[in-house]
Amino acid sequence: MSEFGTSKEGASSVRPPLLKGDNYSSWKGKMEAYLSAIDDRVWMVIEDGFTPPTVTAEDESIVPKPKAQWSTEEFGASKWNNKAMHALLSAMDESQYKLIQITKNAHEAWKILETAHEGTEVVKDSKLLVLQTLFEIIRMEEHECLNDFQVKLMDIVNQSHQLGDPYSDSRIKQRIMRSLAPRFESKVTALEENVDFKKMKPSEVIGRLLAYESRKAPTSSSPKKQKGIALKTSKVEKEDNDSDEDVAQMVTRFKKFLWLQRNDSKKVEPSQEKSSIKGIQCFECGGYGHISKACTNLKKKRNGKEMATSSSDSESVEDSSSDEEC
Incomplete structure (x- = not known):
């Protein structure tokens, strides 16, 4: 396994940030801090470069000076270059190492990486134009939290700084105030009316806005x-x-x-009526399907009584007539 990229970034303060290619913008800032933490002279070697000692040969040509003849100062300068180079090699994976494999000068290695990822001056200018546009049009969404908005804004600011176009604190503050969601309107007015607003750093403005957002969290x-x-x-x-x-x-x-x-x-239909009384029992004759008032037996009895009564009356009339004749 290759020695490059085997250490985990952020696992320890002594391990450098790892360059994987697509994270160069953030890596550059982290690496600058890492190299400066080793020693300020390490970062000075990255910025100013290191020139190996040379001597003039008998034929008047310039040749590298043998290390045995180096002075203490020359050894010291070489030491800081070696430390810087070692840190760079420890801070990248195999694919990035191939870009600087042939150089032993930390300043040259840094410039090679810079050109590979940031491009030439023309490319840098194009990237800066894009970043400037993003900086001007960035807006905070209504339901976006302030931390997320701050990360987006500062990413633009940091990339511009890495490309050589740093934004002033005043410009950053104004962009923050102009890009906030409407729910911060009252706080923006209060901050701008504060007599100390011009002296505030962007981080202090963000801090006050975060405190306001925290208090208004239920409302927001x-x-x-x-x-x-x-x-x-x-x-x-x-x-x-x-x-x-x-x-x-x-x-x-x-x-x-x-x-x-x-x-x-x-x-009611006749058929329905007939069906509805089919189960009814007559109290007169004991039959089913009719009531006593409609019973034929009852009608016959009544007719018989009427006939008997009329017959009796007729006989009575005849008897009375016979008596009168006698």
């Missing part, structure tokens, strides 16, 4: 919650309305059913 999140409550309420109201409509339809159908029942009871 209320629109989203209210929206959810409104949706739930609308859903409940819709369900209630649907229930009311169902009840109303049921009542209407029930009323219609009662109305039909009343009409059907007034107008």
